[in-house]
Amino acid sequence: MPDWIFIIGRSLFFLLLLFITTKVLGKKQISELSFFEYVAGITIGSIAGEVVTGLESNMFHGVLALIVFGFVTFLVNYLAIKSKKFSDFAEGKGTVVIKDGKILEENLKKEKYTIDELSALLRQKDIFKIADVEFAVLEPRGNLSTLLKRENRPLTPKDLQMKMPNEKEPQTVIMDGNIVDEPLRCAGKGRGWLYTELEKLGVTLDNVFVGQVDSYGELTVDLYDDKIQVPEPAQRPLLLATLKKAQADLEIFSLETNCTKSKAMYKKNAALLQATIDKLTPYLNG
Structure with a gap:
């Protein structure tokens, strides 16, 4: 029998043997790998070790065995996609x-x-x-x-019938004290805005290790000097507080005036502003 046929046959035999052994050992032996990925992985590593260290007299035989294991693993994955029954057999069921x-x-x-x-x-x-x-x-x-x-189960905003805003990926606009222009443009901001925000936070650009802009357009920074306390962004809470104050002022005006027409106007606008506050609160509560 030619050597290359013997190598192919031996590879298929050991692949089957290792697969059966892994099945017997159970799921806790493979963690995040599928059965065939686990079997092929350890076997390919062993074969490669044999070839590299020179224990395999003919390098072609080792390469051929690697190809066989790789092809069989690919074939098993392909058949598992095509057939649910084969997938249950090869990779197991929950x-x-x-x-x-x-x-x-x-x-x-x-x-x-x-x-x-x-x-x-x-x-x-x-x-x-x-x-x-x-x-x-x-x-x-x-x-x-x-x-x-x-x-x-932990409570979620949905359980409490709370509306929550959609979050987008933060854009990293400062890295190692340098401005990254592409993410800054993606966030819809410019360098002038960035310098203004850094000034509000009381930090300098060269002391910023990482700076990110979130989906609300707020800048957060991580400094090289961890001893410096950076204030949290307060634009949204301040805006919410301003809206609440304006709504409260309208309510007070409606109570203080004696004009029926003005009282109705103040009440109407107070109600409209309150409805706006209710809609914006999930976005502005920080």
Whole structure:
């Protein structure tokens, strides 16, 4: 039998053997890698080590084995995309280990996890009480996905029926004491505005390590000298306070005037300004 046929056959045999071994060992051995990625990764590394250190007498044989493992891994990934059944076989399926706050012992044993190991995965998600978990799934790549019971989930603005503004990516406009013009243009600002904002903060450009402009057009800076306290941007809170004062003034005017027509005008505009404040508060509360 020619050597190259022997190498291909040996590569396929060891790939299958390592795959079966990894399946037997379970998900906790592979963490974020899929089964075939894990198998191919350690094997390709071993083959490359053999070739580089000269333990493989024929370099072509080592290269051929690397190509075989690489091609088989690519083929497995391709077939996994095309076929759900093949994907379940090659990469595995998620296993439910907690349901309604109770551990499913049989599923846990099937994946060869202990209570301590499951508890460690839960603690990584800041969960210390199993009874608080509605649903937990051990994913094919070894990570644990959890869903807390509704009463144990953190409150969100949506739960409180609060409107929140959309956030955009901050633009880094200063790096190592130098202005970066492209992000500054993307933020819709210019150098004149930047120097004015730095003056408001009481800092100099050469002392700024990083400066960013957020989606509200406010500048925040991190200085080389950490002992210097930089004031927080206050434009939005000040604007909100000004609007509230104007609305309160209109309410006072409506109470102080004796003119029916003026009183109605002040009340109407106070109500309009209050509606505007209600809409802008999520954006201006800092």
